Amino acid sequence: MAETIEERTDARAQPVETYAESLWQAVIEADEHEATDVVMAALDAGVDPEAILLDIVGATQRRVGMEWAANRISVAQEHAATAINERVIVHLSGRLPRQQPTRARVAVACVDGEWHALPARLLAEVLTLRGFRVDYLGAQVPTPHLITHLHRTSPDVVALSGSIPTRLPVAHATITACQSAGVPVIVGGSAFGVGGRWATLLGADAWAPDAAAAVERLSRPLPRPQAPHQPIDDLPHLADQEYTMVARSAPRLVRAVMTGLEERLPMMRDYSDLQRQHTAEDVAQIVDFLAAALYVGDAALFCDFLAWTAEVLEARAVPARSLVPAVELLRDELRDFERAVAMLDQAWGLLQPR
Numbered sequence: 001m002a003e004t005i006e007e008r009t010d011a012r013a014q015p016v017e018t019y020a021e022s023l024w025q026a027v028i029e030a031d032e033h034e035a036t037d038v039v040m041a042a043l044d045a046g047v048d049p050e051a052i053l054l055d056i057v058g059a060t061q062r063r064v065g066m067e068w069a070a071n072r073i074s075v076a077q078e079h080a081a082t083a084i085n086e087r088v089i090v091h092l093s094g095r096l097p098r099q100q101p102t103r104a105r106v107a108v109a110c111v112d113g114e115w116h117a118l119p120a121r122l123l124a125e126v127l128t129l130r131g132f133r134v135d136y137l138g139a140q141v142p143t144p145h146l147i148t149h150l151h152r153t154s155p156d157v158v159a160l161s162g163s164i165p166t167r168l169p170v171a172h173a174t175i176t177a178c179q180s181a182g183v184p185v186i187v188g189g190s191a192f193g194v195g196g197r198w199a200t201l202l203g204a205d206a207w208a209p210d211a212a213a214a215v216e217r218l219s220r221p222l223p224r225p226q227a228p229h230q231p232i233d234d235l236p237h238l239a240d241q242e243y244t245m246v247a248r249s250a251p252r253l254v255r256a257v258m259t260g261l262e263e264r265l266p267m268m269r270d271y272s273d274l275q276r277q278h279t280a281e282d283v284a285q286i287v288d289f290l291a292a293a294l295y296v297g298d299a300a301l302f303c304d305f306l307a308w309t310a311e312v313l314e315a316r317a318v319p320a321r322s323l324v325p326a327v328e329l330l331r332d333e334l335r336d337f338e339r340a341v342a343m344l345d346q347a348w349g350l351l352q353p354r
């Protein structure tokens with residue numbers, strides 16, 4: 001018994017970063033039991049459960065992203081780490097005392113097509129800890145089902161989570177639909193850009209950078225939306241139809257760029273089916289990000305994505321300039337689209353050697 005107390009005293013002395021490092025080691029070894037032990041040790045040592053969720057589990061997830069991008073861990077390790085952290089959160093919340101909610105009812109959901117459920121899960125757990133009544137709906141919630149849920153449960157607010165900017169057009173439609181159902185929307189997640197720059201543009205009632213800030217923002221009620229409006233009211237530049245044309249013709253654009261690449265890069269003719277499929281997926285992602293940038297009317301969305309892709313490629317010994325032919329071919333295809341051409345030119349400039 002004395003030993004246990006001593007262990008507890010030792011554990012109490014550890015800063016949050018030390019637990020985060022231990023959790024990192026455990027998840028990277030795919031050791032679920034060790035990962036659970038680390039988190040339980042932090043809880044036993046008196047670390048605030050919110051800090052465990054955000055500064056230990058959340059920080060580990062972000063580190064997973066950085067290490068994958070730098071090619072220091074594999075996709076399988078990334079998947080294992082996320083699966084373990086999901087389990088760890090379940091164990092942790094099972095150990096916390098249940099309390100009756102005393103604050104607003106919040107429906108936490110991911111945008112349709114958004115697979116990154118863990119950021120929304122962390123938000124849901126923190127809101128629950130702080131006394132909110134939470135309905136957690138998980139990943140990729142189709143908007144019509146979300147609206148049905150709102151009619152059935154009448155929450156005070158929807159908390160909409162997005163991690164991938166290509167889902168912003170869908171997020172916008174979802175925000176508008178929730179508001180039309182009389183429910184205000186707070187948004188968050190990396191999809192909404194640094195400082196939430198695209199949250200206001202898309203008509204969200206509020207934005208917060210993380211779960212702790214979301215608690216703070218939701219401690220004052222969000223007003224019920226007044227007049228329903230259409231997505232185009234927020235984004236008059238959509239009238240030029242460039243977004244619609246690019247989004248609708250995405251499969252044709254991908255095919256045209258692939259054909260052009262095969263003509264320009266003789267080595268591609270020897271690609272295996274799998275290599276060809278991966279290249280087509282990369283091109284499809286470039287087209288999706290361009291469409292999203294046209295939607296929000298911000299070249300930075302596209303340029304940030306290409307800069308990130310260039311870093312990911314360089315970490316895998318693929319030169320960033322290998323993206324240049326795809327950008328040039330896409331520009332040829334879209335030469336009549338003024339905004340798209342300007343964005344592609346800006347991205348092309350970024351990819352030139354300095």
Ligand code: B12
Pocket residue numbers: 054057058059061062063064065066068069078079082113114115116117118119120122123158159160161162163164165186187188189190207208209210211212214304305308
């Ligand atoms: C795990 C993971 C996955 C898993 C997700 C599994 C799951 N169950 O969640 C899987 C494998 C499915 C996946 C898929 C993809 N992923 Co991924 N993924 C990640 C990773 C490594 C961790 C995500 C995470 O859990 N983050 C941890 C939390 C703590 O993040 P957080 O954003 O800080 O969350 C806080 C706030 O945002 C805020 N918040 C979140 N939601 C909300 C909502 C509201 C209302 C509020 C107020 C606040 C709020 O509160 C949270 C807690 O404080 C990230 C890297 C990263 N840096 O996040 C990449 C990352 C997000 N993925 C990325 C990509 C590209 C993809 C794919 C496109 C890959 C592919 N080619 O297939 C697909 C897209 C799938 C899709 N359609 O959604 C890129 C995005 C790059 C970019 N430029 O946008 C990232 C950044 C990878 C990287 N290393 O750089 N991914």
